[in-house]
Amino acid sequence: MINLIRTDSTNTDFIFLVKMLDADLAIRDGSDHSFYQQFNSVVSIKNVVVAYVEDRPVSCGAFKEFAAAAAEVKRMYTLTEFRGKGIASIVLNELEQWGRELSYSRIVLETGKKQPEAIRLYEKNGYHVISNYEQYIGVENSICFEKNLL
Secondary structure: OEEEEEEOOOOHHHHHHHHHHHHHHHHHHHHHHHHHHOOOOOOOOOEEEEEEEOOEEEEEEEEEEEEOOEEEEEEEEEOHHHOOOOHHHHHHHHHHHHHHHOOOOEEEEEEEOOOHHHHHHHHHOOOEEEOOOHHHOOOOOEEEEEEEOO
16 A cells, blocks of 8 residues: 655655765766756655555655746655556656646646666656756756646
């Protein structure tokens, strides 16, 4: 059974999962990791979802305001041994629902081309590729997505 909680970035289980995410990304992104790290601070994120299986934190995601009617998904991660079970989609769907409740009409995100699991997750959940936005313009390893929430 999967249990979800809505919390914020001070949640210790979220912090633990983000540390695991950062370790994974440091390997995948290699020398590019410090560039991406500057955009991934978890300080003061008000909208965080953590998924638990048997009281163990196994997946997380967050969003922050991107524009007046748009949110940006941040810090999506699922422990390796829990991937392929649909948990990340459950977390993502909860983030989307929360975004709707807060009157966001669209959601955007950036992921790396070296993260095929993430790309498949977003495509499977109805996200479509858009031009890289703001800090990711011209970044070869970045791929940006968008989904309308209405």
